[in-house]
Amino acid sequence: MLPPLSDDVFGNENLATIVMDCLTLPDLLTLYRLNRLLSNIAARRIAHLRPALEALASAPFNIPLRDTPYLRSLHYGAIRGECMRIFTDAITKGALANLTELYLEYNMIGDEGIKAFSSALASGARWRRFQRRS
Secondary structure: OOOOOOOOHHHOOOHHHHHHHHOOHHHHHHHHHHHHHHHHHHHHHHHHHHHHHHHHHOOOOOOOHHHHHHOOEEEOOOOEHHHHHHHHHHHHOOOOOOOOEEEOOOOEOHHHHHHHHHHHHHOOOOOOOOOOOO
16 A cells, blocks of 8 residues: 655655555556556647747747746736737647736737737636736
8 A cells, every 4th residue: 555645746755665665566567557648648738739838938928948837927018919829829728727817018919919819718718817907
């Protein structure tokens, strides 16, 4: 039987020891196959998101690729209408699923940018909460 793990399993320094000491050979083989399956699924999802993530890594966003899955807040003042289309493509694909705060003041988004943003929200863009500040 496995001992209790902390909430942060991936940060648990003893995880390898626990797996090696507590799992039987059939369990280890099952874990190995599951790991390969999940790796393949993750690779396909990353390949799908990569164009949107790369677009966010360039100006005016300049968000490092490693940070996009954890990004919770965006504050920019240089977003123009064409940049908003890049941004909405990213959120529609789920590239910023953890985004909870978006500040759009001081941007020159324009009508086309707002239309693209509205379409993304209507299509079910994946993020937790959108709150408009007045």
